[in-house]
Amino acid sequence: MQHHTHAHDDDVVVFNIGMTIARPHRIDLWWPVFVAMPRMIAELERHRAAAERGEAEDLGFLGATTLMGRRGPWVVQYWRSTEQLYRYASSADHAHLPAWKAFNAAGRKHPGAVGIWHETFAVPASGVETLYGNGAQIGLGAATGTVEVSRRGARARTRLGSRVA
Template sequence: MTTRPPRVTHAYDGDLVLFLIGVRLHQPWRLGVVRRVLAAMPRMIAELEADRAAAERDGTPGQGFLGARYLLDGGHPTVLQYWRSTEDLYRYAADPDLEHRPAWKAFYGYAASAPSAVTIWHETYAVPAGGHESIYAGPASFGLASLAGSVPVAQRGERARQRMAS
């Protein structure tokens, strides 16, 4: 008799924002531009992770950043970020005292010297509460469940349609 791997779903309830951001290197030999572009994201993620940890410790809402995952798309780095709301994301992006705004301005300054060297891109998806579901079959959760915790699939529904409605 075969044993079925454990199946869980994420424990997150509420609105959710998925923010994908990445870089495509067209001229990797332009080391000055490439190095600066690639160095900016880890600083931003470190800042957001520190804020998230402080918010969890202090019981405050923080910036609204839930976590991030690093991906490779055809060898090009991509970061999948989870946010509580678009307003939280926009507030972070526009704040001149945090890492993003100065990095964004700096990018346009040094990218002007090599406009074809890199492409920075992002996509934002606002997912309303009840508009997301997941399943993880195996010993380790990934994605949203690794950030927000998990519950047995049976608790929210065996089928995707049931989990979406829960």
């Protein structure tokens, strides 16, 4: 069995964002919110690729995983810093701010139809431990790459806070 761990050695910001649908029959109210996030993730992925080629500024976005839960969809995003996350969120040059303004306008007209939520965790490099077994690659490992688990240690306790050797 092959075991891997994340390759990222620096601090990371884990940003969870999602929506809840209170009125499923009102697709006209929740669909615009639902489709806004994939557009933002696509924009961030394009910008990340351009930054890797040296053609754009690094926004700090490392990657994302989209999940579906009982209450609705959510996205786990990985960022280099909270400053970069907040800069993206408040920039008029990117997709988030217009989507946020549209959501607020719709929310005032139809309160309670669609809920949104987010959680931000600033995690020091010493607070991250991962394991990906038998080819599983998701989360931080998918966003930043993986290395053989032996590069950090065979046990979770050993990997927590270790750097790639």
